[in-house]
Amino acid sequence: MSRNETIKADSVKTLSSQAMAARSFPYLDELNEEQRKAVEALDGPVLMLAGAGTGKTKALTARVVHLLNMRRANPNQILAVTFTNKAAREMKNRVGNMLGQVAEGMPWMGTFHSISVKILRRNAELVGLKSNFTILDTDDQLRLLKQLIQAENIDDKRWPARLLAGLIDRWKNRAWLPAEVPSSESTAYNNQGTELYEQYQKRLKQLNAVDFGDLLLYCVEIFKKNQDILKKYQSFFRYILVDEYQDTNVAQYLWLRLLAGDHKNICCVGDDDQSIYGWRGAEVGNILRFEKDFPGATVIRLEQNYRSTPHILAAAAGVIATNEGRLGKKLWTSLETGEKVRLIGHWDGEEEARWIGEEIEAIQQGTRGEPPKSLENLAILVRASHQMRMFEDRFLTIGLPYRVIGGPRFYERMEIRDAMAYLRIVTSSEDDLAFERIINTPKRGLGDKAQQKIQLKARQYSTSLVEGAKILLSEKGLGGKGAIELGILLSNIQRWENHLKDQAFNHIELAELILDESGYTGMWQNDKTPDAPGRLENLKELVKALENFENIQGFLEHVSLVMDNDTDEGEEKVSIMTLHAAKGLEFPVVFLPGWEDGLFPSQRSMDESGLKGLEEERRLAYVGITRAETLCTISFAGNRRIFGQWQSSLPSRFIDEMPADHVEVLTPPGLYGGGYGAVGMNSSLEEEAMAADGYDSPGWKRLQNNSKRSMLGQPKDSKNLIIDATASSIFEVGERVFHQKFGYGNIQEIEGDKLQIEFDKAGNKKVVSKFIILAEDV
DNA sequence: ACTGTTCCTCTTTTT
DNA sequence: GAGGAACAGT
Numbered sequence: 140m141s142r143n144e145t146i147k148a149d150s151v152k153t154l155s156s157q158a159m160a161a162r163s164f165p166y167l168d169e170l171n172e173e174q175r176k177a178v179e180a181l182d183g184p185v186l187m188l189a190g191a192g193t194g195k196t197k198a199l200t201a202r203v204v205h206l207l208n209m210r211r212a213n214p215n216q217i218l219a220v221t222f223t224n225k226a227a228r229e230m231k232n233r234v235g236n237m238l239g240q241v242a243e244g245m246p247w248m249g250t251f252h253s254i255s256v257k258i259l260r261r262n263a264e265l266v267g268l269k270s271n272f273t274i275l276d277t278d279d280q281l282r283l284l285k286q287l288i289q290a291e292n293i294d295d296k297r298w299p300a301r302l303l304a305g306l307i308d309r310w311k312n313r314a315w316l317p318a319e320v321p322s323s324e325s326t327a328y329n330n331q332g333t334e335l336y337e338q339y340q341k342r343l344k345q346l347n348a349v350d351f352g353d354l355l356l357y358c359v360e361i362f363k364k365n366q367d368i369l370k371k372y373q374s375f376f377r378y379i380l381v382d383e384y385q386d387t388n389v390a391q392y393l394w395l396r397l398l399a400g401d402h403k404n405i406c407c408v409g410d411d412d413q414s415i416y417g418w419r420g421a422e423v424g425n426i427l428r429f430e431k432d433f434p435g436a437t438v439i440r441l442e443q444n445y446r447s448t449p450h451i452l453a454a455a456a457g458v459i460a461t462n463e464g465r466l467g468k469k470l471w472t473s474l475e476t477g478e479k480v481r482l483i484g485h486w487d488g489e490e491e492a493r494w495i496g497e498e499i500e501a502i503q504q505g506t507r508g509e510p511p512k513s514l515e516n517l518a519i520l521v522r523a524s525h526q527m528r529m530f531e532d533r534f535l536t537i538g539l540p541y542r543v544i545g546g547p548r549f550y551e552r553m554e555i556r557d558a559m560a561y562l563r564i565v566t567s568s569e570d571d572l573a574f575e576r577i578i579n580t581p582k583r584g585l586g587d588k589a590q591q592k593i594q595l596k597a598r599q600y601s602t603s604l605v606e607g608a609k610i611l612l613s614e615k616g617l618g619g620k621g622a623i624e625l626g627i628l629l630s631n632i633q634r635w636e637n638h639l640k641d642q643a644f645n646h647i648e649l650a651e652l653i654l655d656e657s658g659y660t661g662m663w664q665n666d667k668t669p670d671a672p673g674r675l676e677n678l679k680e681l682v683k684a685l686e687n688f689e690n691i692q693g694f695l696e697h698v699s700l701v702m703d704n705d706t707d708e709g710e711e712k713v714s715i716m717t718l719h720a721a722k723g724l725e726f727p728v729v730f731l732p733g734w735e736d737g738l739f740p741s742q743r744s745m746d747e748s749g750l751k752g753l754e755e756e757r758r759l760a761y762v763g764i765t766r767a768e769t770l771c772t773i774s775f776a777g778n779r780r781i782f783g784q785w786q787s788s789l790p791s792r793f794i795d796e797m798p799a800d801h802v803e804v805l806t807p808p809g810l811y812g813g814g815y816g817a818v819g820m821n822s823s824l825e826e827e828a829m830a831a832d833g834y835d836s837p838g839w840k841r842l843q844n845n846s847k848r849s850m851l852g853q854p855k856d857s858k859n860l861i862i863d864a865t866a867s868s869i870f871e872v873g874e875r876v877f878h879q880k881f882g883y884g885n886i887q888e889i890e891g892d893k894l895q896i897e898f899d900k901a902g903n904k905k906v907v908s909k910f911i912i913l914a915e916d917v
Numbered sequence: 918a919c920t921g922t923t924c925c926t927c928t929t930t931t932t
Numbered sequence: 933g934a935g936g937a938a939c940a941g942t
């Protein structure tokens with residue numbers, strides 16, 4: 140019925156399109172009312188506020204299919220932008236499935252960056268680039284910046300290149316060219332930030348290279364300065380769809396506004412509660428402002444959650460409710476009540492990993508009174524990647540298969556970058572950064588001195604390093620072994636270039652030949668370190684990856700843009716990933732470890748961005764909880780080793796924000812003396828008991844009192860209760876005390892139950908008194 | 918030039 | 933605890 144209304148409203152449309160619309164579209168019947176509205180509101184600006192698990196992707200793909208079925212646009216006239224390659228792939232697959240064909244016919248479905256590259260290659264000359272420009276990765280970028288910094292005689296100890304890289308990235312995210320950086324920023328980076336930014340951009344253009352930020356920045360610049368080109372793209376992209384709109388930064392926002400400026404057929408999907416990329420320049424303001432930016436916009440809220448049980452939703456809602464300035468959504472579900480969110484405190488991080496490992500095995504075997512579950516259904520979501528290690532260690536020792544998602548990427552490995560540098564120098568001998576990388580890898584006796592001579596020569600003739608090296612040799616500016624080796628390298632490069640041109644070999648053979656003749660493969664074959672075989676394996680994989688591409692250039696472009704490496708071998712595994720990487724995913728069973736103040740919410744985030752930072756952390760917590768379908772387990776540890784130093788911490792404040800009715804507090808198993816890990820490597824029963832009750836955070840206490848089950852079977856006068864009764868009174872300032880992990884120290888200050896202690900070895904720390912005993916009692 | 922040593926900082930989060 | 937930079941020794 141609503142479809143008929145739509146047709147009436149669209150009375151301008153041709154008879155044929157009406158006839159098309161009158162056909163039945165089975166995918167529409169699978170949508171709920173709101174989703175359907177979002178799909179059928181084809182024209183004009185649409186904002187789809189889609190809460191977690193509300194079928195956003197379903198609606199989005201249905202919308203694409205509907206646009207096609209209604210003949211509003213050809214597949215190549217729809218611009219569909221996502222942030223990650225994974226999301227783009229997913230959308231392509233789903234659209235393809237719905238249409239019953241491969242969605243290769245949708246060339247403009249991709250990430251902001253990949254689409255920008257396409258546009259930029261076609262218009263490169265407008266910003267002073269050649270269309271075969273290379274895209275630098277972070278490593279190249281840093282090396283380049285370092286060179287500039289050293290040329291300016293800046294102490295790169297005090298002013299690290301990373302800092303400058305971050306600064307430039309921020310400016311680019313705001314779509315500021317060097318000349319557009321406001322003067323308020325002029326004190327940045329020792330007052331030389333803007334100057335170095337300008338130099339950096341110049342140098343990039345000399346190298347015919349861009350960095351990630353440039354892809355967006357230059358597109359925006361082209362659109363702004365060339366009305367004709369903008370018009371062309373505006374009319375070409377008849378419909379625009381944007382996923383995860385809350386994560387757009389200023390540059391992306393301008394990019395979209397410019398492209399949608401004419402017809403305004405733009406549909407943005409997002410959730411302000413899931414905005415977690417503020418640190419990368421994302422502006423939640425973009426989504427909050429949508430209706431102002433696009434007057435008359437249709438706003439649709441998707442609030443029915445199909446993913447999680449009511450307990451999980453309630454816990455998540457409780458946390459996110461603390462944030463201010465939300466657009467506000469109320470998620471609801473018709474699913475039946477499942478288990479409450481589980482909460483458990485541990486003595487330290489190792490104990491936490493051990494416990495989670497045991498839990499996972501139990502769930503896998505189905506010993507929790509439920510059918511066995513595949514490990515594919517389980518995920519561990521951490522705040523910071525260094526937390527992953529603890530779990531990897533533990534899972535390796537108990538032989539639990541796991542997969543780290545978004546870890547160190549394939550393309551970032553040293554051997555891959557080296558190999559790619561060889562390929563780069565062959566496709567473009569002007570790629571100085573690639574040449575620098577390979578000139579002495581493997582060792583050719585071309586050290587700092589030789590390289591400096593080449594640099595000097597290249598600068599003197601203002602040419603590339605390869606050319607500079609040739610000149611140096613012809614002028615006999617280099618002697619001995621170095622000269623011979625450099626000669627060999629240069630003639631090798633020349634020969635490889637010719638092979639590439641002649642097409643004497645296909646690109647796979649050529650790549651193998653290059654790695655072979657350069658001695659690079661040999662270098663690793665002769666390497667006796669334990670990771671050498673793995674590196675050779677990676678090189679093989681690199682060559683194999685070439686099979687999917689027509690030529691080396693195409694491959695290089697792919698690698699610089701597509702960063703995820705889904706090497707999903709068949710075996711079932713637990714997934715370990717950061718909360719950021721988990722956005723958009725869902726798992727029946729989710730573990731959220733490390734909920735401690737300082738770690739989560741991250742201290743750094745709060746220090747740098749204050750309340751804004753804290754609220755973003757809270758959204759991260761919300762994202763984490765809402766990944767879970769049926770079982771969500773949150774945990775924290777009282778002690779954790781950070782930078783090799785033990786640190787004690789309090790439970791995350793987010794724990795206090797969860798409504799107690801929806802949380803069940805578990806007691807660490809060690810308390811009962813039974814079960815597993817009772818006598819851990821370095822944690823005793825007593826310590827575990829303290830861990831269970833060692834916090835004074837009101838929320839933790841409240842939750843603990845609320846949980847009757849956790850108290851079952853616990854002796855009334857168990858040791859931890861005795862300690863509890865005496866805890867806050869027995870200490871005095873100046874007393875000599877002992878802590879299990881930090882060792883001896885003196886009390887500096889007493890603040891309720893927390894003691895400020897100057898430890899002899901571990902430094903000054905704030906510790907809950909229950910972890911402390913008098914030195915004389917040891 | 919290269920290798921091995923110590924000392925230093927450092928960790929959010931990523932296209 | 934690890935990876936990088938500076939230094940010293942071959």
